Amino acid sequence: KEKLANVCLSSRKDFREAVASARTAFGDWGSRAAFNRGQILYRIAEMLEGRRTQFIDELMQQDATKAKAEKEIKDINERYTLAVKATSDAIYDCDLEKGTIDWGNGLHKRFGYTSDEINMQSWDDHIHPSDRDRISKSISFAINNTHRSYWSESYRFLKKDNTYSYVMDKGYIVRNAEKKAVRIIGAMQDITDIKKKERELEESNGRFDTVMSATHDLIWDWNLETGKFYRDQEGLQKVYGVKNAKTIQNIYHWLQRIHPDDQKQLQNVIDEILHAKGEQTFEVEYRFKRDDG
Secondary structure, three states: OOOOOOOOOOOHHHHHHHHHHHHHHHHHHHHOOHHHHHHHHHHHHHHHHHOHHHHHHHHHHOOOOHHHHHHHHHHHHHHHHHHHHOOOOEEEEEEOOOOEEEEOOHHHHHHOOOOOOOOHHHHHHHEOHHHHHHHHHHHHHHHHOOOOOEEEEEEEEEOOOOOEEEEEEEEEEEEOOOOOEEEEEEEEEEOHHHHHHHHHHHHHHHHHHHHHHOOOOOOEEEOOOOOEEEEOHHHHHHHHOOOOHHHHOEHHHHHHOEOHHHHHHHHHHHHHHHHOOOOOOOOOOOOEOOOOO
C-alpha cells in the first residue's frame, strides 16, 4: 500500500512541539460539544477547498498523478463537508478586518436566510431590540479583551418568517501575533424548544405555588433510595409546625415525632405500601409533635 508523507519546513524543536500539541488535542476534541466540532470541521473543509491547487501540487511532488491527487483532495473535502451538514447549527466565519461573514448551510435550514442576506451590518438588526444592546456590549468586550478566546451569549434572532428564535451563540476568537482579534468562528444553535419547556415549567411551578399558598396541605416526597424527605417549607410550618426541614430530613427523625400510640399503626401502613405491588395511594391519620411541643 502506498504511503504519503510531507516533510515540514521547521526546526526540530518546532516539530517536536507541534507533535506534542497535536497529541494533546485528542482528549480536547472528545470533550467538545457537537456544534463546536462542526465549527472546526467547517473551517477545515473551507481551508482544504481554498488551497485545493496547493495540495494537489504537493501530492504530485510525491509522485502522485494529478488525477489521483485531485481525487484524494476531493474525497477529503467531501468527508468534511458531509460532517458539517450533519449539524443543523448556523456555522459562521467573521473576518473582522475585512468586515465580511461566511455562513454554512445551517443559516438557511434553521432561520430561512441565504448567506447573502445576513452580513455583519445587518446581523445586529436581526437581534431582538431588547437583547441588542446587551449582545453588542458583550461581544465588544470579548473582542477587546486580549485574554479572551471564547464568547457565548443567548438572545432572540429574527427569522425569515418574521418570528423570533432563541439562540445560543458561541464563537472562537482568532487573534494575530499582536493579540488583536481578526476573526470569529462560531455557531448559532436554535434553543427555542428548550426555552419553551423552561417557560412551561416556570408557569406550572407558578400555578403550583399559587395553589399551595391557598391551601393548608403539605406536599412531600420520600426518596426510598436515600431515605431523605422533601417537604415544601411553607406547608411544613402550616401542617407540622416545623420551621427547619433538616430536623426531620429522614424517616427516622420523622418517626421520632410521631405520637407513641400512633407509631405502630403508621409503621404497618408504610410497610404494606412498600411491599404492595398494586397499591399507589394510602391514607392514614396520626399525631405529630410540633416544634412548640
